[in-house]
Amino acid sequence: MIKWSFRTRILISFLILVTVALALLGSYLLWFFYRQNLEWQTAHLVTNAKITEQLLEEYMNGPREKAGIDEKIKELSGKIDLRITILDITGTVLADSWEHPGTMENHLERTEIRAALTGDYGTAIRYSATTGQNMLYAALPIKRGNELIGIVRTASTLAPVEADFSQIRSTLLAAIFAAALLTILLSIRLARKYTAPIEEITAAAKQIADGDLSRRIHIRTGDELELLAHTINQLTSNLDDKINETSAEAKKLSLILTHMDNAVILLDHYGQVTGANKKAREIFNIADAMIGRHSLEVIGNSLLNQTVQAVIAENHTKTIELKTNIQGSQRIFQVFFAPITNSGQPAAGVLSVFHDITALQELHERQIDFVANASHELGTPLTAIRGFAETLLDGALETPELRHKFVSIIHTEAERMNRLLKALLQLAKLDSQEYRRQIQLEPIALQPLLQTVAQELSVQAGLQQQEIIIDPASDAEAVALANYDWLKQVMVNLVENAVKYTPANGKIMLKCQSTAAGVLVEVRDTGIGIPAKDLPFIFDRFYRVDRSRTRTAGGSGLGLALVKFIIEMLGGAIQVESQVNLGTTFTFRLPPAG
The missing domain is CATH 3.30.450.20 (PAS domain)
Known part of the structure; x- marks a missing residue:
């Protein structure tokens, strides 16, 4: 046709x-x-x-x-x-x-x-x-x-x-032909005049339909076509504004979803994954090929699918705690589910937001353990102090030898409890985000710091016939970006720890060295060493290799935990190597200055 x-x-x-x-x-x-x-x-x-x-x-x-x-x-x-x-x-x-x-x-x-x-x-x-x-x-x-x-x-x-009649007919036919020819020319001109605006509007409408929202129609006919062109221009302008607003909002939403710490997964009413943000793809290892598959295959947890179906059926939000195994380690998520609806229609899908609370749960468990251990560690010296005080009150004060012995024990336990409380206060202070933000980092020359610590603890080491030595190979030019007071605290804790667990005539060597990865500090002793089975746990709070031995040495079980906490706060890392009866070496790395 x-x-x-x-x-x-x-x-x-x-x-x-x-x-x-x-x-x-x-x-x-x-x-x-x-x-x-x-x-x-x-x-x-x-x-x-x-x-x-x-x-x-x-x-x-x-x-x-x-x-x-x-x-x-x-x-x-x-x-x-x-x-x-x-x-x-x-x-x-x-x-x-x-x-x-x-x-x-x-x-x-x-x-x-x-x-x-x-x-x-x-x-x-x-x-x-x-x-x-x-x-x-x-x-x-x-x-x-x-x-x-x-x-x-x-x-x-x-x-x-x-x-x-024939002459008139010929004349009329000629006139009709001439009029028809004139009409054709006039019709073509009129057709062009009346269709040109329509063709312009049509061409503009096609361009607009193809996405060119900058196109505008310029018609000055003074009739309905001009009004139509003006209306289309206004409609296009409004549409362009709306699309720009929607695009801006979509970009904002995309940026939020891409950079947010929580995993976001979209599921349809069948439980199939229809979309996931960057965090979700990283956590659950979701590839593009997995989009469209069922959540049981992607996440591998039936509780997730059950909750999705419940949210769709009830058309109401839900929050659950989801435990799942990811790459061999257990992760705990607090998952928020919200139905995706449109103008009162049944839910077409579900938005799920995964908040990783694994660290929070571990912190909560550590806090519980910390309180229990702190209560136990504080209870032991208090029990001893109370016991010996009661013994003194019961008559031991009258015996000079017993009086001196029991008072000395009470003093020792009080000192141990004081050290424990001091360590707890330091940990509490470092746990404060506000305090950590106030810590000023500055270039610290490490060689003078090692010499200062060695000098201050030389008397304590001398009492044990021990010697604190600065390694001749130590880098005199090593400079780290750190806080002087807290870095000195680290060195004091490590050297004191070495003094406590090194026998008489032993040696404690200090060394600093500049490397491409940062500045390394080493504390090496010739002490009794640490069993291999205890090495993974020595930085845990209140952990002791041998409680009776540690308590005799006056340890609180918090010194190494405090050391690790400070090193990591300063942007570094610490490791330990040890052999029983041969000695222990603590090595930590700090970022270089400049």
Whole structure:
């Protein structure tokens, strides 16, 4: 099926309309001109017939007179240039200006004759075999008083009328053709004028539909098309604004989802994963190929699927605690579920947000253990102090030897409890985020710090016949970015720890070294060492390798935990190597200054 353009349809419509109008007008004019000529010719024939009747009235009175009619009408016909025929009432031709009456047939049945016999006159148009032309006939009755005595008929050829008609027709056809040609040109121009704005609007609409929202329509027609163009421009502008707003919001949401610490997973009402943010893909190892698979296959937890179905069925939010195994380690998540609905429709899916609370749970468990251990560690010296105090009150004060022994024990336990409380306060202080933000980091020259610590603890080491030595290979230029007070605390704790667990005549060596990975500090002793089974736990709070041995040495079980905490707070890391009865080496790394 042919599809015409709007311009073509307008052009064809104009052509059809004008052609029909011109055809109707031409037909009417042709009919009018022909009718007018025919009526004029008829009137001319009737008038001449009447004149002829009056002139021939005397020739119709008797046979003698009738004999002269033929000559008379031939004479008269020559003057008026018409054919004249005289008939009696029976239709017999009495005379004819063109033919011999005796050779002519009876004319009674001719249309114009019968009309004249019954009325005022009769007319007819008929092809004449005699002349070979169309003829116009007009017949009038010849009366004597009221008596009908004959018929006079005048006739003329229609050739002039037909010639005029043909000329008029040719002129009209030429005029119609010229008008049609002019109409075509005018129609093309009008079609262009009226369709150009529509074509511009159509082209602009296609560009807008293809996404070019910067397109604007500039039409100044002053009519409905200009109003339509203005409306489309306004609609496009509003749509562009809305899309920009939506795009901006989508970008914000995408940035939030991409960079948020929580995993976000979208699931449909079948429990299939339909989307996941970057964090979710990292935690659960979700590849693109896994999108569209069931949550049991992706997450591997039936509780998740059960909760999704419950949220969809109840159309209500839910929060659960989900435990799952990821790459061999247990992770705990607090998962928030919300139904995805639209205008009161049933939930089409579920938004799930996974908050990793594994560390929080571990911290909570450590806090519980810490409180229990702290209570136990504080309870032991308090019990001893109370026991020996009661013994003294019960009479031991009277015995000098017992009094001195018990008071010394009470003093030792009080000192141990004081060290324990001091360590607890330091840990509590370092646990404070606000305090850690106030700690100022600065370049620290490590060699002078090692010398200071060695000098301050040399007396304590000397009491044990021990020697604290700075390794000759130590880097005198090593500088770390740290806090002096807390770094000194680390060194003091490590050296004191070495002094406690190194036998007499032992050595404690300190060393610092600059490397590509950072600044390394080493504390090595020739002490009793640490069993391999205890090495993974020595940095845990209140952990002791041998509680009886540690308590005898005055340890609180918090020194190494405090060391590790400070090192990590300063951006470093610590490790330990040890062999029983050969010694222990603590090595920690700090970021370099500059």
